[in-house]
Amino acid sequence: MSRLYASLFYQKQVTEIFSDRSLLIYMTVVEVALAKAQASVGVIPQEAAQSIETICTAQIVEQLDMEALVMASEQAGNIAIAFVKQLTAIVKASDEKASRYVHWGATSQDILDTACILQCRDALDIIEAQLGNVHQTVLAQAQTHRNLIMIGRTWLQQALPITFGHKLARWASVCKRDLARIGQMKPRVLSVQLGGAVGSLASLGNHGSAVVSAFSRQLNLTAPVCTWHGERDRIVEMASVLALIVGNLGKMARDWSLMMQTEIGELQEPAGNGRGGSSTMPHKRNPVAAASVLAAASRVPVLMASLYQGMVQEHERSLGGWQAEWLSLPEIFQLCSGALERTLNVLDGMRVSPEMMQRNLECTHGLVMAEAVMMALAPKLGRLNAHHLVEDACKRAIKEQRHLKALIGEIEEVRQQFTATQLDDIFRPASYIGNIQEQIDAVLRQAVGAAD
Structure with a gap:
């Protein structure tokens, strides 16, 4: 070369x-x-x-x-x-x-x-x-x-x-x-x-x-x-x-x-x-x-x-x-x-x-938290019912150009299950990252030979 x-x-x-x-x-x-x-x-x-x-x-x-x-x-x-x-x-x-x-x-x-x-x-x-x-x-x-x-x-x-x-x-x-x-x-x-x-x-x-x-x-x-x-x-x-x-x-x-x-x-x-x-x-x-x-x-x-x-x-x-x-x-x-x-x-x-x-987290006006909302509602309404409810709200959020949390908060079935503060927590991205921190810890331990 x-x-x-x-x-x-x-x-x-x-x-x-x-x-x-x-x-x-x-x-x-x-x-x-x-x-x-x-x-x-x-x-x-x-x-x-x-x-x-x-x-x-x-x-x-x-x-x-x-x-x-x-x-x-x-x-x-x-x-x-x-x-x-x-x-x-x-x-x-x-x-x-x-x-x-x-x-x-x-x-x-x-x-x-x-x-x-x-x-x-x-x-x-x-x-x-x-x-x-x-x-x-x-x-x-x-x-x-x-x-x-x-x-x-x-x-x-x-x-x-x-x-x-x-x-x-x-x-x-x-x-x-x-x-x-x-x-x-x-x-x-x-x-x-x-x-x-x-x-x-x-x-x-x-x-x-x-x-x-x-x-x-x-x-x-x-x-x-x-x-x-x-x-x-x-x-x-x-x-x-x-x-x-x-x-x-x-x-x-x-x-x-x-x-x-x-x-x-x-x-x-x-x-x-x-x-x-x-x-x-x-x-x-x-x-x-x-x-x-x-x-x-x-x-x-x-x-x-x-x-x-x-x-x-x-x-x-x-x-x-x-x-x-x-x-x-x-x-x-x-x-x-x-x-x-x-x-x-x-x-x-x-x-x-x-x-x-x-900024990129927020650019969809809450749509990326739709699964989190669905999974929070599923034990109370059933997974399929929760999915339909949140899916409809997502479609409205896109059509009306509104934040998903605002629309979700207007749904009576949701208001019966969650307070406004609880809904705020559900829409907080840091609350829906699963076991990421455990995975990071495992990678760090593996690096020093503490895990396979």
């Missing part, structure tokens, strides 16, 4: 993890770990592994001919073949004997898959930390605004009163679930790949399993029970969890952008010099962070489709399905991290308007 657009949608650290230079560094780390693992079980000489480790530092990337790698990769079908040739040549220039053991017994996919897993692990650490920050921030906001009454909306229409804290608590709850998903999947998906040409590690004789175990310890990754060249569920599971996170962030962004509409005005994204402006309309305050998050939520499902399609692979190693991951997976990580960064910015600095929330 161009740098101009990357600044809108990505996050710098995760973008760097998936850069060309970083990929080559990760591949170098994998080759060194492979040599050390093989030396530890006697497959290659210790001296060779030590020499490979000494020569193959992160700085070795500066010695690689990037243009030659690009040209050779086009012919070879992947970057690893050209990379190993150059890496071997660099080692050979310093230690000809050690160069014989570079990439011993591995296949290109082993190196690329394991390097990819290392990239994913480091990117997941960043994303997990970002998500944790979003979680803590929205929890604090839920506590702050737990008593701030606003209108709840269904089908984009005013429905019943809620509190802004309850909306925020729901966002916090989904963040907690996403954090749990990341933690649960890590041991399962962060696994080395080492199988050789067809997954049998025949080139390592009877040392294959021992090398895999040592290799995983070198990289602090899980050792798989068997190779997974053609089974891509680990990659897809990681991406799927990220897609869930992005989708959940998209829901939040949709909410806050709707609350920012001029006619609603309940929220504003943080202010900043030039932020949210229009090239022609000086008065505009556009939801620019929401636009970025929603764009990510629109893009990621498309990228996920290619990963799901790529799971249907042929035999021991595939043609095309694996390669499609190289394009989709990095972008999913970058979009997820970028969306988290922008969501945190909004949650941390959003401007809340209690006045507009109150």
Whole structure:
């Protein structure tokens, strides 16, 4: 992606993890770990592994001919073949004997898959930390605004009163679930790949399993029970969890952008010099962070489709399905991290308007309290009779442009059941928010591990 657009949608650290230079560094780390693992079980000489480790530092990337790698990769079908040739040549220039053991017994996919897993692990650490920050921030906001009454909306229409804290608590709850998903999947998906040409590690004789175990310890990754060249569920599971996170962030962004509409005005994204402006309309305050998050939520499902399609692979190693991951997976990580960064910015600095929330509660002249009136009358008149009575009053309120409470107060059946003071209480939005406060308390307890 161009740098101009990357600044809108990505996050710098995760973008760097998936850069060309970083990929080559990760591949170098994998080759060194492979040599050390093989030396530890006697497959290659210790001296060779030590020499490979000494020569193959992160700085070795500066010695690689990037243009030659690009040209050779086009012919070879992947970057690893050209990379190993150059890496071997660099080692050979310093230690000809050690160069014989570079990439011993591995296949290109082993190196690329394991390097990819290392990239994913480091990117997941960043994303997990970002998500944790979003979680803590929205929890604090839920506590702050737990008593701030606003209108709840269904089908984009005013429905019943809620509190802004309850909306925020729901966002916090989904963040907690996403954090749990990341933690649960890590041991399962962060696994080395080492199988050789067809997954049998025949080139390592009877040392294959021992090398895999040592290799995983070198990289602090899980050792798989068997190779997974053609089974891509680990990659897809990681991406799927990220897609869930992005989708959940998209829901939040949709909410806050709707609350920012001029006619609603309940929220504003943080202010900043030039932020949210229009090239022609000086008065505009556009939801620019929401636009970025929603764009990510629109893009990621498309990228996920290619990963799901790529799971249907042929035999021991595939043609095309694996390669499609190289394009989709990095972008999913970058979009997820970028969306988290922008969501945190909004949650941390959003401007809340209690006045507009109150205005919007009152704009229907009491109609949003119709259910509360019906439920108060139902035990006395029967639910169906109460429903008809209140429904008729609502129709009259709309037609006559009067407040529903005034019309309800004129109905003889109601006056026989409720005093004016009791009717005032029924029409008080804060009296009809159900168990919202208990739900908020449960979310806050769950955040500190006091509840499942």
